Amino acid sequence: MKTQTYQAKFACIGVIALLLLGTPVAMQQQAEGARTRLENICTLDGQREVKLTGLGLVVGLNKTGDGGKNLPAMKALATALKLMNSPVLGLDELRGADNVAIVMIEATVPATGIRRGQKIDCYVSSFLGAKSLRGGRLLATPLEETDISTDRVAGIASGAIRIEGDKVFTTGKIPNGVVIENNFINGFLNAKKGGIITLMVDSHKASFHTASEVAYSVNSEFGFESGKEIAKATGPNSVEVHIPKAYKNDAVKFAARLLDIGIDMPHTQARVVVNATTGVVIVTGEVRIDPVVISHDKLTIEVGGSGGATSGGRFVSVPQLPQESGQSGSQLQELVRALKQLRVPNKEVVHIIRELHRSGKLHAVYDEH
Known part of the structure; x- marks a missing residue:
């Protein structure tokens, strides 16, 4: 008996990518029924x-450090010299x-x-008066x-700064x-509960529906060989999975599968x-706008209206969704597309979307x- 799988329930909707005046404004509409x-x-x-x-401490700077004028940096340097058996008599030296630079x-x-002995990257940041860390080397630091x-x-950090x-x-x-000095072993198996792995759904995907779908998919995959359901959604972002007997001694293999x-x-x-800084707007899902008229500078925007003419300025009319769609209002994607055609600056687009949200006309997170 083959493992049951879902059939796609909805047609795929392509990713819409728009650019406003050379700045990327991605209108991403993820495919409903997309498999992942x-x-x-x-x-x-x-x-x-x-x-x-x-x-x-960073050393080797080309007169761009902070050691000569900041007391904390000089104290740190004096301590380092003392540990290297080269003490100074006073900070004036x-x-x-x-x-x-500190x-x-x-x-x-x-x-x-x-594991101990492995290496990872690190980042250094000056927080006193150093002008530049270019060309410097970090002394060994715990x-x-x-x-x-x-x-x-x-761990111990050291090396040339890039x-x-x-x-x-x-x-x-x-x-x-x-260089890591201690092992960091992050266990994923809850032995106290009899061998349970908890799947944590990403915060941007978490919902009761998604958690239920995850549990159903797991049960469909392992239900036949286990003879019972092994997964249960315990919240919008968590699903508990009992390890089948066949994998009791190989939890890693089960986690991979x-x-x-x-x-x-x-x-x-x-x-x-x-x-708001870059003017990038990303839209996912079906984002609807209730009928509304927006007046912004010399621009008038009518969303879901009759599209009547206005006196003076620029006019944008965004039609309503087709009646057969079963939804009221208009698509935000259509509004952004119309604003792009009128070469509306990115910041103005952001302002318009922000005000739509504040007015309660924008149906989305x-x-x-």
Whole structure:
């Protein structure tokens, strides 16, 4: 007996990408019924990133450091010299040390974990008066977890700093600059519950419906060989899965097969994401607009109206959805397309969408950053 699979329930809707005056405004309408693997929308509970931080010294700068004028930097340099058996009598001896900078160091242990001796990247940032970190090297610096209950040294950071941008020179990256000193093993199996793996649905996909579909897909895949349902949705973003007896001694193999299961996404939540700085607008799902008239500068926009003429200025009419669609209102995609044709600046488009949201006429989750 073959494993049951879903049949696509809805026709695919292509991704719509629009550019406004040379700036990308992506109108993404994800395909309803689009098939994806669970690993693309779920993670395993227990698999989490760990942040490491530390305070260190960068040396070798070309008179762009902060050591000669900032007391904290001079104290840190004096401490470093003392640890290297080269103590100074007073901080006055370090007033000319403008090739040194005190920096904050950050690194991230991946969610999959890491073993002692392996290396990860780190980022350094000046927070005093340094003008540039270009050409500098970070002295060996211990890094710790941000969890205050843990005071162990998690890694040692050091190396040459690479400036990635051409405008900001006070932050940089050290590729493979952290040597891990302790094992980070992120378990995904809850042995206390008798061997359960919890699938965590991505926050942008989480819903009761999606969690139910995930559980159904898992049960369809393993139901025959297990003889029972092994997955149960416990919330909009979590699904508990019992490991079948055949995989009790190989949880990793089961997790790999679990995340490889295909699922037909029944729908995409209507969402509008706006970046006011860059003018990028991303639309997912069926985003509807109620009938409304918008007056913006010399532009008049009629959404879902009769399309009557106006006196003076520019006029945009956005038609309603076809009656056979079973929905009222108009599509946001049509409005943006019409504004593009009139060469409306990106920032004005963002303002218009923002006001539609504030007025309650925009039917979607609105996220502006």
